[in-house]
Amino acid sequence: MEGAHSHYRYLSSIIIIKFFSLSLLLFFTSSIQSLESSSEVISRFQQYLQINTAHPNPKYFEAADFIISQAKTLNLESQTLEYVKGKPVVLLKWPGKNPKLPSILLNSHTDVVPAEHHKWNHPPFDAHLDLFGNIYARGSQDMKCVGLQYLEAIRRLKNSGFEPLRTVYLTFVPDEEIGGHDGAEKFAESETFKKMNVGIVLDEGLASPNENYRVFYAERSPWWLVIKATGVPGHGAKLYDNSAMENLLKSIESVRRFRAAQFDMVKAGVKAEGEVTSVNMVFLKAGTATPTGFVMNLQPSEAEAGFDIRVPPTADPESLEKRISEEWAPSSRNMTFEFKQKASVYDNFGKAALTATDNSNPWWTLLEGAVKKANGKLGKPEIFPAATDARYFRNLGLPAIGFSPMANTPILLHDHNEFLNQEEYMKGIEIYESIIKEYTSYVEPTRNGASREEL
Numbered sequence: 001m002e003g004a005h006s007h008y009r010y011l012s013s014i015i016i017i018k019f020f021s022l023s024l025l026l027f028f029t030s031s032i033q034s035l036e037s038s039s040e041v042i043s044r045f046q047q048y049l050q051i052n053t054a055h056p057n058p059k060y061f062e063a064a065d066f067i068i069s070q071a072k073t074l075n076l077e078s079q080t081l082e083y084v085k086g087k088p089v090v091l092l093k094w095p096g097k098n099p100k101l102p103s104i105l106l107n108s109h110t111d112v113v114p115a116e117h118h119k120w121n122h123p124p125f126d127a128h129l130d131l132f133g134n135i136y137a138r139g140s141q142d143m144k145c146v147g148l149q150y151l152e153a154i155r156r157l158k159n160s161g162f163e164p165l166r167t168v169y170l171t172f173v174p175d176e177e178i179g180g181h182d183g184a185e186k187f188a189e190s191e192t193f194k195k196m197n198v199g200i201v202l203d204e205g206l207a208s209p210n211e212n213y214r215v216f217y218a219e220r221s222p223w224w225l226v227i228k229a230t231g232v233p234g235h236g237a238k239l240y241d242n243s244a245m246e247n248l249l250k251s252i253e254s255v256r257r258f259r260a261a262q263f264d265m266v267k268a269g270v271k272a273e274g275e276v277t278s279v280n281m282v283f284l285k286a287g288t289a290t291p292t293g294f295v296m297n298l299q300p301s302e303a304e305a306g307f308d309i310r311v312p313p314t315a316d317p318e319s320l321e322k323r324i325s326e327e328w329a330p331s332s333r334n335m336t337f338e339f340k341q342k343a344s345v346y347d348n349f350g351k352a353a354l355t356a357t358d359n360s361n362p363w364w365t366l367l368e369g370a371v372k373k374a375n376g377k378l379g380k381p382e383i384f385p386a387a388t389d390a391r392y393f394r395n396l397g398l399p400a401i402g403f404s405p406m407a408n409t410p411i412l413l414h415d416h417n418e419f420l421n422q423e424e425y426m427k428g429i430e431i432y433e434s435i436i437k438e439y440t441s442y443v444e445p446t447r448n449g450a451s452r453e454e455l
């Protein structure tokens, strides 16, 4: 009896040990597997970052080939649209079960701004991963992260067997950083775009230094202004009125007063960055140059200055135009002006291009819910301070939301040492997985409470 009992104990302890070692093995293999897959995800991101798509000679076709090769592994339909030679727009499609419903467009740009290589701690196209998990590269925040996160989210959804009701389109567009005229603008005007029956567009946002993701419902319009003064030339020692320099300086003083008043409202916390008109002088061109330097005793007959102005959709553009022609470049002071870029504050229907952020816009409510479900937090919706391609879609009257899921990250777009942490990148994929799921499953309710799908 005793022997049988101990034999039983011996057997059961073997079974328990076996069970534990098996589960331990399973635990390790599964965590190794997830480690492996996350390192594959990161290595795909690094590959995209390593393609030098900086202006003025972006390697657009290398980027397009990479995106298309990724799309193939996901069984997505792909086509390359070339509205302007050498500037491919890659369009991918994940067909929904109900192709009649308005589709979802996930947009990202493939180009990046140039980098001053010698001022970076790691070369800007190496995509170096450091010990803290930070990935250093031009485009890591703006916005190659978002483009690939869309694809990785789709990969996860497909692997889980998810089938979308609505169709998802992805666009990888060129030239955003130089205005988007040969990229998103042409695409938004195209027949192809019209046929896609897009209901909502997602585009880029900004990193957030705190735990709340930033989200944007509108953007300021870029006005790039050059003012030019002419005046009486003369000896450098003579005090007289109406020199070009004096005429220009009076304008610069006036611009500075306006700038300070706008900036004060931001500093006082009365207005957010995107709610005021910003003006920054970006160049000054004057003087009589010779191969040995500027002539010092000659007051020049011409002087000019350039300003980057950003006008919020809520501002009155007519009053700003009046200010420019009457105060900043008055012909009475021998001044002229021209715009190098002047995006309208209004959409194609003459209204301010704003995407609603209340329950009148189901896409807003769905985004809020989806981010929450994925354990993310959203900050208060803002006006994007600079320009993005989202404006071309908002101008058509479509809702467009600017969102790049990067929390706890310093804002480094266009800066030296731009980086994104790999964990933030992975978290962003989960956020998009949740958004794409909610968006593609959305069925518009009808008045009697039934869904349109059921009717």
Ligand SMILES: CSCC[C@H](NC=O)C(=O)O
Binding pocket: 176, 177, 178, 179, 180, 222, 341, 386, 387, 388
């Ligand atoms: C005139 S469009 C310029 C677009 C550019 N976009 C991102 O930085 C910007 O300066 O805002």
Ligand SMILES: [Zn+2]
Binding pocket: 109, 142, 143, 176, 204
């Ligand atoms: Zn960008």
Ligand SMILES: [Zn+2]
Binding pocket: 113, 142, 177, 413, 414
């Ligand atoms: Zn940019």
